[in-house]
Amino acid sequence: MFLRVSLLSLLFLCFKTQAQEIACKFTVEGKVFDIVSQEAVPFVTVQIEGTTKGIAANENGEFKIENICTDEFNLVFTHIGYKRAVHHHDVYHEPPIIYLAADEQLLESIVVEGKVEVGDFQSNTVSSISSEEFHALESESFGDVVGSLSGINTLTTGQNIVKPVIHGVHSNRVLIINNGVRHEFQNWGAEHAPEIDPSLVDNLEVIKGAATVRYGPDALGGVILINPPPLELSSHLHGEVRLTGKSNGKSGESTIKLSKGFNRLSLMGETSWLRQGDLKAPDYNLTNTGKKEISYAGGIRYHLTSMDFEAYYSHFNQELGILRGAVNGNNEDVQNAIENEPPPDTGPFSYTINNPRQTVVHDLFKLKGVWTGKNQSASFQYGFQNNDRQEFDVRRGTNNELPNIDLKLKTHSLDLDWNHPTLGKWSGVVGIQNQFQDNDNIPGTNTPLFIPNYAQYRLGVFMIESIEIEANTYEVGLRYDYQFSSISGRQPDNTLFRNELDFQNVTATIGLKRAISSSTSFRSNLGTAWRPPNVSELYSFGRHQASIEYGLWRYQLDESGTVTTNQVLSELERPVDSEAGYKWINTLTVSKSKTDFELTGYINYINNFIFTRPAGITSTVRGAFPFFLYEQGNAIFWGLDWTSRHSINSLISADLRASYLWSQQTNGNLFVGQPPANTSLSLKVKPNISVFDQSEFRLNFNYTFKQFQAPRVIAIADIAIAQENGINIFDRENSTFDILKEPNGYLLVDFVWNSSIGKMEWNVGVKNLFNTSYRSYTNRLRYFADEMGRNFSLSLSYRL
């Protein structure tokens, strides 16, 4: 996969369309690859449809057809043993790269043209999931799919809420670009997962460097780019019907995808449905961990010579349950829940979803136009997103039917980009990004507002330029951002407070990509990133389960260290600076015939890092609680990622992945729940079994180490004793703490058999083969229950 990205970048350097405006003077050139091996396919026949004009590619897979009379035409690629491919080309577009699929493969042949999104960042480290691997992961949650890449982990709340973590940072420090639009949701909450259904996604890439310059604030850790299936012209009706069943949770999922391309028009539609009951740990049920999901999407593209218009709509609707045994009213309840195994309120299997639960809806509408001219292109894109989030806790009386968090977030965005013609040796892109956002609390929760209402306007202007000098490509980027927000909230006694805030920032990036030899390349990127503090960090107030937090502007500390919260502050009393990140990331990539490997090293320094620290214990009628205050400091993250692939012979290959992260605040404070070191080995065997068209057996060993960088432990009993004796245990030492020791390391073994006959394909798999009981350090419910036990899955798909 890395190979493909680097090959693409190389190819863009090698081929340039020779467009001439004299009749029959148009030219097209390109190169043909095998989609699986990524090696050039020699002597492929290339023909212009409806004419006798054609040519055979040379032994390197390269072709060039000259003296073409029209500026738009269909190219037909045929070769023995491969599926035919048709590509509609106009001479203003980038040279096509053709990936042919062998007859016996289920994959379709594809053609790629133009710079892919990541092309804007040649010096940055990009990881992607190959289409084969993606197919096997489609029925997982979005976070779990992203988490399968090296250097990416997940922050989970039980099994249903999964957030991606890039190099140790998450939530508002990771940006998701869904179909070219910044995915906007209530990202501040650790228990708010992105509303994306991976079964409708076609490709996924992760930029591991700070890519704020291109994509805007928040991208301190990195950027996740996801795209639906491309809208291709001149393609036959194709698609897929897929059914998946899993034993753990007795879940069923069905997905249908269809697309058809005409001469100028292309259409795409897809839908997915999922139902899951209570999951099961090896020794007991995980009561109330069911899930329901419905999602659908549709797209249309209209093509004119040098113009393309695209409209897209997607809808996501999810209801999910949270482990019943994780609910608690005070610290003693937490202690009971920790000590009890199985967790409290464990019941028999059920599909019913009770409180605590979440319902989320996300809609995206997008309109895009692209103009392609001579050596340049420009695009505009309008996006509208609607996100509804309701969270239900276990409450008394009729309040049990009411959400305690009920938020509606509407986002409009308008982006303009221009890939300018090369100026001397410089090529690049400039753009303007506008965003307007409106967040409202829906009345009727009967609980104090956790975050206030706000309206927010953002403007960003950026420029990224690159220059090639011999084997080196140098990149520079610069961006200016401005953000204005209007905030209105209420204190618990319903006193209104308002504020207006503005933030602005300049970010920059420099990078180098160097082709050391034909098989080895090196990338280095130094990027700055920023993000303004979000409303929850400034204004959050109150108790959520057994912890109480006060945002940066919701508390005052007097000289004796006493905390009061009767006043709402502003930037005048307590200035809060934006977080500013500096991430330097380096990657060495070696691709040889039998072995590929990639080694990445990074360091990320974040200034004004916003975090919570324990500040004291407050007693309420429910008992004693520790409370946490938001503060700012500085933090350092560094680490290494390794990915390699080794072909032992034509039948057997092995993939090895490992990642290590070190993170700490500069005052010595450690973080709770950072991903521990992790390594995985995947053995693949592809035997030739005559009954099947193709067959692959995969055995995965995944070992997660114990987190040796875990903070100190203060048991709940010690908190209670301190409170009884009137001692503030956080007076002298206010570093972060955990209430339980970090879990031990664990080995998980998975097995998958993937095979096909004709257009039928199936995946038979088992996860956690040995039904190992374990707890993950990055699961926020690790105190209460084990992770999921053995899970058999069967997935059948039929390709049209």
Add this chain to the structure above:
Amino acid sequence: MKTCCYRHFIWLILILGCTTNDPAPENAEEIITIVTLNFDAPGGALPLVFEAVDPDGDGPQDLVIEDEIKLAPETQYVLTIDLLNSLNGDSISEEVAEEADEHMFFFSWTDGIFSSPSGSGNVNNGSSDVDYNDQDVNGLPLGLSTTWFTTNSGSGTFRILLKHQPGSKTGDSDATIGETDLDLTWNIAVE
């Protein structure tokens, strides 16, 4: 409130459209701010009232238990518990009574203060040795009203624990089941 826009004339028009709606007021219905213990003596002794107050609910201000419980020796008392949300005037004890089948009070005390019930309460062991005067629809005890006989003298602590046990309140459900709505410990003396 400060005006932000003087430096940004270009964006003035956009920003004028950028003001948010005020959120509607919300009544925090579940907070208990005042807990009142009414000790009434059917035998004619002086009725006694004790309060615990937490004016800011989940705020950092500590709960204050106003005074020590002082009971007369060798006297029968009926204890009724009132729970109030003074932020909006709602009676939480009425809500608890309406949902008696999901709630239960547990008590523990220093041995020797009461002659009946004897022992030290049902917080740490499930056996019900508290004299409940009220029951839910399933015939299980609730505890908004309980009966106590004092000894001739003694002192120590008196703890009241209210558990919310939706779907899990049974004859066997003890004080470790469910979520805690209330957990208060008073100093107590019989003299």
